[in-house]
Amino acid sequence: MAEYSPNIIRVAVPSPLRRLFDYLVPQDSQQKDDGGRADVGCRVAVTFGRQEVVGLIVAITNSSDIDIDKLKPINKLLDSVPLIPSSLFELFNWAANYYQYPIGDALFSTLPTLLRRGEGLPDLSTRYWQLTEKESPINDEVFARAPNQQALFDRLKENGSVPDSIISTEFSRSALAALEKKGLVESTLQSDEGIELTNILKQDPLPLNDSQSRALNNIDQHRFNCYLLDGVTGSGKTEIYLQAIDTALRYGRQALVLIPEISLTPQTEERFRDRFNAPIVTLHSGLTDKQRLLAWTKAKTGAAKIILGTRSAIFTPLCDPGLIIIDEEHDQSYKQQEGFRYSARDLAVIRARKEEIAIILGSATPSIESLRNCDLGRYKHLVLADRAGSAVQPDWSVIDLKSEQCEAGVSASTLLAIEQTISNGHQALVFLNRRGFAPAIICHQCGWTADCRSCDSRLTVHRARNRLICHHCEYQQGIPHLCPGCQSQQLVPVGEGTERSEEYLAKCFPTTKILRVDRDSTRKKGAMKAVYDTANSGEPCILIGTQMLAKGHHFPNVTLVAVLDADSGLFSPDFRSHERLGQLLTQVAGRSGRGDVRGQVYIQTHQPQHPLLEILTTKSYVSFAKTIMAERDLLQLPPFRYMALVRAESERSGEAEMLLRTARQIAESHVMPSKKLEYLGPLPAMMEKRAGRYRYTLQISADKRSLIQPLLASLSIALENHRSARKVRWSIDVDPQEL
Numbered sequence: 001m002a003e004y005s006p007n008i009i010r011v012a013v014p015s016p017l018r019r020l021f022d023y024l025v026p027q028d029s030q031q032k033d034d035g036g037r038a039d040v041g042c043r044v045a046v047t048f049g050r051q052e053v054v055g056l057i058v059a060i061t062n063s064s065d066i067d068i069d070k071l072k073p074i075n076k077l078l079d080s081v082p083l084i085p086s087s088l089f090e091l092f093n094w095a096a097n098y099y100q101y102p103i104g105d106a107l108f109s110t111l112p113t114l115l116r117r118g119e120g121l122p123d124l125s126t127r128y129w130q131l132t133e134k135e136s137p138i139n140d141e142v143f144a145r146a147p148n149q150q151a152l153f154d155r156l157k158e159n160g161s162v163p164d165s166i167i168s169t170e171f172s173r174s175a176l177a178a179l180e181k182k183g184l185v186e187s188t189l190q191s192d193e194g195i196e197l198t199n200i201l202k203q204d205p206l207p208l209n210d211s212q213s214r215a216l217n218n219i220d221q222h223r224f225n226c227y228l229l230d231g232v233t234g235s236g237k238t239e240i241y242l243q244a245i246d247t248a249l250r251y252g253r254q255a256l257v258l259i260p261e262i263s264l265t266p267q268t269e270e271r272f273r274d275r276f277n278a279p280i281v282t283l284h285s286g287l288t289d290k291q292r293l294l295a296w297t298k299a300k301t302g303a304a305k306i307i308l309g310t311r312s313a314i315f316t317p318l319c320d321p322g323l324i325i326i327d328e329e330h331d332q333s334y335k336q337q338e339g340f341r342y343s344a345r346d347l348a349v350i351r352a353r354k355e356e357i358a359i360i361l362g363s364a365t366p367s368i369e370s371l372r373n374c375d376l377g378r379y380k381h382l383v384l385a386d387r388a389g390s391a392v393q394p395d396w397s398v399i400d401l402k403s404e405q406c407e408a409g410v411s412a413s414t415l416l417a418i419e420q421t422i423s424n425g426h427q428a429l430v431f432l433n434r435r436g437f438a439p440a441i442i443c444h445q446c447g448w449t450a451d452c453r454s455c456d457s458r459l460t461v462h463r464a465r466n467r468l469i470c471h472h473c474e475y476q477q478g479i480p481h482l483c484p485g486c487q488s489q490q491l492v493p494v495g496e497g498t499e500r501s502e503e504y505l506a507k508c509f510p511t512t513k514i515l516r517v518d519r520d521s522t523r524k525k526g527a528m529k530a531v532y533d534t535a536n537s538g539e540p541c542i543l544i545g546t547q548m549l550a551k552g553h554h555f556p557n558v559t560l561v562a563v564l565d566a567d568s569g570l571f572s573p574d575f576r577s578h579e580r581l582g583q584l585l586t587q588v589a590g591r592s593g594r595g596d597v598r599g600q601v602y603i604q605t606h607q608p609q610h611p612l613l614e615i616l617t618t619k620s621y622v623s624f625a626k627t628i629m630a631e632r633d634l635l636q637l638p639p640f641r642y643m644a645l646v647r648a649e650s651e652r653s654g655e656a657e658m659l660l661r662t663a664r665q666i667a668e669s670h671v672m673p674s675k676k677l678e679y680l681g682p683l684p685a686m687m688e689k690r691a692g693r694y695r696y697t698l699q700i701s702a703d704k705r706s707l708i709q710p711l712l713a714s715l716s717i718a719l720e721n722h723r724s725a726r727k728v729r730w731s732i733d734v735d736p737q738e739l
């Protein structure tokens with residue numbers, strides 16, 4: 001085999017420039033001392049401008065657009081083996097192309113911080129202590145006044161070897177030091193990598209019911225297959241995940257599990273830890289840089305067998321991937337909404353295909369995209385129609401707000417239902433997707449309202465903090481006592497947020513515990529845990545909160561769920577708002593009656609006759625989804641067409657719109673509009689001014705992905721080189737989830 005001697009490497013460096021940079025690898029630094037060599041996926045230290053930066057090798061070539069004499073040599077090769085395995089590297093390449101994002105930024109924005117700074121991988125080996133060959137002290141005098149040394153000595157004699165961590169927790173370090181000084185003990189390092197699992201399960205799996213068994217038996221883990229596990233809340237999807245993971249581990253492979261929010265749903269993590277002895281790591285935003293790197297490294301080396309994480313965990317290197325699971329696949333948090341605008345769910349499917357492994361997308365309210373993929377035969381549809389165990393689906397009631405007395409957003413019938421629930425010894429969950437006390441403050445005399453100076457929005461009243469706060473840019477100020485317009489004292493909060501409804505409920509139920517869950521109430525560490533503890537204790541209480549309460553919790557004693565305002569989702573201009581509303585209502589409703597008592601769901605609305613609400617409350621999410629699907633087909637919206645948005649924002653009004661007009665001209669000169677490729681815009685974004693910037697969008701849609709992709713590629717290059725692109729922030733959003 002010919003000696004492979006790379007000369008020129010193409011390097012991604014962290015910089016806003018959308019391009020790669022070429023460097024030379026001098027003969028003498030091609031190889032590290034340990035035999036590793038410059039390879040795709042390794043890091044290098046290079047001089048960039050006047051600084052030394054850490055870069056990542058993206059390609060190895062033997063030609064460059066720049067004169068070879070002008071290329072700088074690298075300063076140092078930092079890795080002897082690629083940090084990013086080749087299959088994952090391919091995924092990055094795919095994602096960078098598909099989402100029109102520079103590969104360098106894509107790589108760097110997802111890499112653990114310490115690796116970006118050039119640090120090495122942590123040592124995963126464990127130190128073990130054992131007795132030396134030296135003859136054991138025969139007379140007990142050696143330990144006469146040293147019971148700690150005696151205890152440790154005896155333990156080592158009995159066990160053979162003991163990990164360092166156990167000595168730290170159960171014995172004294174000074175006893176260990178003393179024994180070492182006497183030459184009685186010594187240590188060795190043993191690697192955790194590729195540990196054999198002899199005893200995978202900590203807890204027995206549940207015996208599956210018929211539909212669960214059918215679903216599990218259908219999952220073939222020997223090749224690429226995408227399964228949509230479509231099961232109503234409480235139908236036992238998690239149990240299927242656990243058993244499928246068990247299978248993957250038995251094959252000696254790893255499982256990657258994505259969930260929308262780890263901090264909100266510690267119960268999910270707990271279930272995994274309760275079930276498996278196999279080492280689990282979790283990757284989420286709460287980790288320190290060190291913890292993150294450690295977890296990342298364990299995934300990469302195979303020391304971790306189950307990798308649980310949120311969105312960005314899709315980019316975790318795995319040594320032997322066997323199964324990917326995306327829980328709550330419809331959840332919006334899988335789409336990154338800024339910078340590298342990828343969909344972790346969609347990338348997971350691509351990754352599974354590249355790795356030739358199975359992937360399970362699970363949800364009680366599958367996205368229209370995934371249901372469409374089932375219709376097209378791309379995904380296999382596995383259905384769990386009933387709740388596991390004894391619980392049955394809840395009973396829905398629609399409350400017509402037009403004909404009801406309402407206070408703080410709570411109607412008389414809802415109040416009565418809460419009262420009955422509490423007096424029966426159960427818990428009620430009240431859902432309102434607006435935090436704060438009231439979404440606006442208005443002068444009763446002159447009509448003045450408190451608006452945000454930087455956004456097209458009203459300031460929200462936060463009474464507990466005595467502030468008016470903009471929920472879009474975080475601007476805040478004190479609550480005025482007099483109207484700035486007419487000096488009257490008649491400033492009144494209008495509408496309701498969770499704080500206001502909480503206050504009212506506390507007045508109505510003075511002896512009942514009321515727990516509020518929203519971003520304000522959970523700011524303090526441990527606040528969420530206190531909520532779980534009370535909710536799980538089963539004592540009668542009222543939970544009131546935003547969508548933080550809607551996600552994946554299992555509170556067995558909640559028998560009533562009341563949705564205070566179902567209307568906001570009915571009239572949004574975003575074509576996805578109906579789908580979101582259906583998912584949210586179904587998910588919230590799913591919190592009701594998970595125990596032995598049948599649950600009730602109260603939906604408050606001014607539109608009781610709205611056909612979508614009717615389908616949702618009298619039929620099922622399945623029929624609801626079918627209706628939405630037909631609507632999308634009729635209107636030729638995604639998933640029946642492919643869509644991309646060019647977004648632009650500028651400080652001066654007009655500039656963003658201008659750039660998008662240019663973008664449209666460029667696009668149209670490339671491919672003429674037709675039914676196959678359509679443009680809409682530039683249009684002002686739904687909130688035109690936000691945080692002091694004017695925002696516009698240009699929608700491009702096509703009947704084939706292959707039509708849109710090359711267009712976006714040349715558009716991004718043209719925009720990058722356009723003179724006004726410096727004043728205007730712009731981005732391309734492929735498969736946008738929000739308009």
Ligand code: ADP
Pocket residue numbers: 206207208209212231232233234235236237238239240388389554
């Ligand atoms: P999902 O993930 O679909 O919401 P879970 O897996 O959390 O459903 O299951 C809901 C409840 O039913 C849990 O308390 C779980 O322990 C229980 N459960 C799941 N499968 C079974 C089964 N086969 N037999 C008995 N109980 C089950």
Ligand code: ZN
Pocket residue numbers: 443444445446447448483484485486487488
């Ligand atoms: Zn006034």
Ligand code: ZN
Pocket residue numbers: 452453454455457470471472473474475691
């Ligand atoms: Zn604002």
